[in-house]
Amino acid sequence: MIRHEDCVALVYHEARLLDEQRFDAWYELYTEDALYWMPLTRGQPDGLTHTSLMYEDKLLLKVRIERLKSPHSFSQHPRSHCQHVLQHPAVESVDHDGLTVVVRTPFFYMESQLDDSIVLAGVTWHHLVSEKGALRIRMKKIELVNCDAALPSIQLFL
Amino acid sequence: MGKYTENPLAVDALVREDQVHRDVYLSPEIFELEMQRLWRTTWIYVGHDSQVPAPGDFYTTTLATQPVIMLRGDDHVVRVLMNRCAHKGAKLLSGQQGRCEANLLRCPYHGWTFRLDGSIRSIPQKGGYEGTAFASSNAARGVVRIENVRNYRGFVFARLSDVGPSFEEYFGESLSSIDNMVDRAPEGRLEIAGGVLRYLHDCNWKMFIENLNDTMHPMVAHESAAGTAKKLWANEPADAPKPMAIEQFLPFVNGYSFFDEMGVKLWENGHSYSGVKFSIHSKYSSEGEYEKLMEQAYGAERARAILGEVRHNTVYYPSLTIKGAIQAIRVARPIAHDKTVIESFTFRLVGAPERLLERTVLYTRLINAPTSVVGHDDRHCYRAIQEGLATDGNEWVSLHRNHAISERDGMAGTYNGLSEVSMRGQFRAWARFMKPHASTGEHS
Numbered sequence: 001m002i003r004h005e006d007c008v009a010l011v012y013h014e015a016r017l018l019d020e021q022r023f024d025a026w027y028e029l030y031t032e033d034a035l036y037w038m039p040l041t042r043g044q045p046d047g048l049t050h051t052s053l054m055y056e057d058k059l060l061l062k063v064r065i066e067r068l069k070s071p072h073s074f075s076q077h078p079r080s081h082c083q084h085v086l087q088h089p090a091v092e093s094v095d096h097d098g099l100t101v102v103v104r105t106p107f108f109y110m111e112s113q114l115d116d117s118i119v120l121a122g123v124t125w126h127h128l129v130s131e132k133g134a135l136r137i138r139m140k141k142i143e144l145v146n147c148d149a150a151l152p153s154i155q156l157f158l
Numbered sequence: 159m160g161k162y163t164e165n166p167l168a169v170d171a172l173v174r175e176d177q178v179h180r181d182v183y184l185s186p187e188i189f190e191l192e193m194q195r196l197w198r199t200t201w202i203y204v205g206h207d208s209q210v211p212a213p214g215d216f217y218t219t220t221l222a223t224q225p226v227i228m229l230r231g232d233d234h235v236v237r238v239l240m241n242r243c244a245h246k247g248a249k250l251l252s253g254q255q256g257r258c259e260a261n262l263l264r265c266p267y268h269g270w271t272f273r274l275d276g277s278i279r280s281i282p283q284k285g286g287y288e289g290t291a292f293a294s295s296n297a298a299r300g301v302v303r304i305e306n307v308r309n310y311r312g313f314v315f316a317r318l319s320d321v322g323p324s325f326e327e328y329f330g331e332s333l334s335s336i337d338n339m340v341d342r343a344p345e346g347r348l349e350i351a352g353g354v355l356r357y358l359h360d361c362n363w364k365m366f367i368e369n370l371n372d373t374m375h376p377m378v379a380h381e382s383a384a385g386t387a388k389k390l391w392a393n394e395p396a397d398a399p400k401p402m403a404i405e406q407f408l409p410f411v412n413g414y415s416f417f418d419e420m421g422v423k424l425w426e427n428g429h430s431y432s433g434v435k436f437s438i439h440s441k442y443s444s445e446g447e448y449e450k451l452m453e454q455a456y457g458a459e460r461a462r463a464i465l466g467e468v469r470h471n472t473v474y475y476p477s478l479t480i481k482g483a484i485q486a487i488r489v490a491r492p493i494a495h496d497k498t499v500i501e502s503f504t505f506r507l508v509g510a511p512e513r514l515l516e517r518t519v520l521y522t523r524l525i526n527a528p529t530s531v532v533g534h535d536d537r538h539c540y541r542a543i544q545e546g547l548a549t550d551g552n553e554w555v556s557l558h559r560n561h562a563i564s565e566r567d568g569m570a571g572t573y574n575g576l577s578e579v580s581m582r583g584q585f586r587a588w589a590r591f592m593k594p595h596a597s598t599g600e601h602s
Contacts, residue, residue, distance in 0.1 A: 038529065040353045048516045051353045051504060053529045059390070060403055060524075066386045067531055073382040075534035150356035150499045151528040153537055 002101050002135065007128050008089045010135050011105050014126075015084035018157050023065035026157075027058070031129060031136045034058055038142040038158065053147065053154070064157075075155060082111045082156045092125070100138070101128045109158050118152060121145050160187040166594055173589040176561040176582065177554045180547040183362040189495035196476060196591040197222035199322035200427070201308070201315040201329065203478035203489055204228050206503070207236050208312060208349040214261040214274065218251050220491055221316060225249055226304070228314060231274040232261060236309050238316045239276045240302040243267065250301070263301065276301035311340045312348055313478075322591075323427070332429035335472035339482035341464045344448075344455040344509030348485065351506040352519045357528045358499055361540035363476070363492040364584070366500055369536060370471040370479045370488075371432045371580035373417035374559070376410045379539055383531040384410035400443070406521050409438035410532065418576040420470065424569050428475030428587030430580040434572055437470040439483040442517070448510050455509070475584055485518045488526060496544055502526035557581050 010029070017026040030036075038053040047055030056064075067073050087106040094101050103126040110119050127139040142158045162169050162185070169191065172179040181188055202221050205228045209217040216229040218241060225241035227250065241249045243265040250263045250272070262279060263272040271279045277300040281287070292298055306317035308325040313336055315325065322328075340348055359366060369375065376384070387407040391400070409416075421434030433439070452461040468483040480487045485505040492498050504518045525532045547555070560577035569583040 040355065044353075049352060049512055049519060051355055051502075051519050051523050051527070053355075053523075053527055055523060057401075059401065062390055063383070063387045063407070064531060066390060067382045070382040070386060072385075073535070074379065075538035077538075148356075150358040152358045152360070153534050154529050155534055 001098050002094075002128065002130050004091045004101070006135050007091055007101050007103050007126070010128060010137070011089040011103055011124075011126055012086065014137065015086055015107075019083055021068075021081075021156075023068065027061060027065060029137050030058060030061070030140075031131055031138045032058060034061075034137055035139045036061055036157075037139065038144065038147075040147055042143070042147065053144070053151075054142075075153065078114050080111055080113045080155045082109065084109050084158075089126075099129060102126070103128060107158075111154060111156055113155070116152070118154065120154070120158065122147075122158075124158070161185075162187050162191060169592050170589060173585045174554075175565065176558045177556055178585050180553050180555060182585075182588070183364060183544065183555075184495065184547055186495045189362075189492070191592060193222040193492070195594065196588060197492070198319040199317065199591050200476060200587075201306075201317050201322075201325055201474075202476075203474065204238055204307075204314045204316050206312050206348070206350045206505075207309055207314055209255060210236060212257070214258045215255070216251060216258055217255040218253065221304075221318060223492060224318075226316075227251055227263075229258065229274055236307070236314055237275060238304040238307050238314070239263075240304070242302065243270060244272070244278065244297045244300050244302075245270050245281075272301050276303040311336055328427055329429065329474065330425055330427075332425045332431075332472065332474065335431055335469055335474075335480055335482050338464060338467045338469065339480060339485055339505070341456075342452075342482065342485065342510075343507035344451045346455075347508045348505040349508055350503055351515055352504040352522075355502040355522065355527050356499055357502070357526065357533060357537075358497075359537055359540060360496060361498060361537070361544045362495055363490045363498040364588075365540040365543055366488075366490055366498060366536075367473060367476060367479065368581045368584065369540070370473050371422055371430050372578075373420070373422070373432055373575045374414075374578075375536075375539070376417070377413065379535045380410040380532050382535065384408060402443075402517060402520055403524060405442055406524055409441070412438070414576060418574050420575045421572055422575050422577060422580055423572045424579060424583045426568070426570055426583075426587070428584040429473060430583055431469045431472035432575055432580070433468060433470030433483075434575075437468045437483065439470065439481070440468045445511070445513060448514055451509060451511075473580070473584070475587055481521075484521050485514070486522045486526070500526070557585070 014029055036054055036056045037047055040052050044050055085108040089103045089105040092102045092104040105124045107124055108121045110117055122142060122144040125141040126137055128135055129138045172182050205217045210230040213230050213232045216227050218227050227239045227241045230236050241251060243250055245268060248265055248267045250265055261274055269282050273279050304316045308315050384407045387404060388411055391404050420436055422430060422432045423434050424430045472480050477490055487503050489501045490498055502522050504522050506515045524530060557578045569586060573579045
């Protein structure tokens with residue numbers, strides 16, 4: 001059985017790794033078949049036949065974090081920085097065999113790059129599973145409140 | 159009244175055969191003139207008719223910064239109206255799309271109602287206008303309707319000005335790129351599907367449009383994105399099946415010779431496409447079931463010809479760029495001299511397997527989204543130009559690559575892919591349509 005307090009701790013831990021840009025450690029929190037999804041519309045049923053802001057498997061996430069290490073990532077001159085501010089995560093549901101826990105976390109997120117900054121807000125849904133004795137993220141779905149706005153670049157991870 | 163508005167020679171002097179002055183990007187006055195001249199006398203993309211499938215359906219957008227409504231009338235004709243109440247000027251519709259209640263446009267302020275062709279249906283307490291000159295006023299004519307609208311195989315264009323080239327004269331053979339995209343549907347028609355990405359750019363609209371056939375930048379600007387994908391994939395065994403995302407990323411870092419050999423084709427009036435012989439879309443895995451459906455619909459030979467045409471970006475100057483080979487379009491909506499929204503739409507090929515829609519949805523997300531690692535570097539470079547051009551010491555932007563004197567006799571033709579000829583062609587059209595007589599209607 002997955003302990004709820006471990007789920008809450010993982011959600012906080014994940015946000016901290018992102019804010020501290022410890023991307024390799026962050027990447028390891030995800031299962032091999034994980035999905036990172038930021039839909040483009042409210043109530044979007046899927047990410048295959050409808051465009052999303054992000055709908056990425058581990059390979060695409062890896063492309064992002066390796067790119068961020070490249071000195072030739074010109075859009076990262078200067079570097080972007082981000083800060084998550086999370087409402088206390090709440091366990092929303094546990095599936096019948098107790099192996100997947102869904103956690104709901106409202107958030108504010110700021111991403112800044114020198115004089116530019118954007119503030120985004122929304123709700124994150126983590127689908128957590130226990131894998132080889134450790135808690136892992138199988139899906140992270142980020143529902144932006146302003147998903148349909150004309151947005152500037154969002155360069156880091158919500 | 160500024161440096162350029164009353165001085166056509168000064169505007170003309172901004173464009174040379176092989177260089178343009180920085181003011182074409184930096185001057186708010188030039189931007190205003192572009193919206194009054196170039197963007198009024200040419201044909202601007204409004205939307206796709208599948209966005210308004212039934213009578214009373216509407217879609218709102220802007221043309222040359224002016225809010226407009228595209229809607230389908232009771233007679234099924236798609237029309238374009240200015241989004242302005244005939245009375246005090248309120249926008250009639252503020253949502254992006256939907257259905258007009260009772261097939262009428264009703265102003266949210268004083269409740270004037272208009273038919274779907276823009277004519278007045280009712281005004282509350284109409285007696286108050288008796289004995290006034292209302293009947294002969296502009297208001298009595300109803301919502302302003304744009305008369306020059308053309309629905310070409312679902313793609314709706316409008317020309318705001320009464321003067322200017324006809325649709326056929328303006329686009330000519332460049333319409334073959336739209337034809338190819340539509341012909342790729344087994345049923346010969348497209349439907350908008352998969353939502354719209356709206357990416358805010360802090361740059362002049364022309365930087366985006368020029369970039370579409372700029373084949374010298376991918377291997378530099380996109381090295382960090384596509385090059386990283388290539389490096390990561392290199393660790394996989396040679397026979398590992400390539401994910402679609404990898405197939406789509408890798409060609410961005412092809413070498414100069416690839417992009418040179420693929421060629422660029424120009425038509426008059428600023429239209430062009432790159433990928434004459436082949437393109438970055440040529441080597442996608444084949445889609446067996448789809449190809450069979452195409453053969454059934456068109457016969458083997460014609461199906462092969464349609465699918466063998468894999469153009470990269472076609473620019474329908476100045477507002478629309480399309481990718482026929484993967485059914486994605488990008489639309490430039492200028493807001494100010496240094497602010498532009500780029501909207502990306504995707505299409506379903508009617509009669510094709512949904513996997514084709516999945517392919518275009520993936521591509522447009524990877525390349526055109528505000529979250530795209532490819533888009534990030536493009537946008538960064540546009541802004542760098544916008545800021546860099548403000549420096550003194552060199553006021554000119556070089557477009558010399560492969561310039562030839564023979565271009566004076568006409569720009570139409572096929573050129574080597576790395577040439578900057580598509581940008582020279584755009585600016586030749588720009589200079590022509592920025593002449594004041596072309597837009598005012600005073601001289602035709």
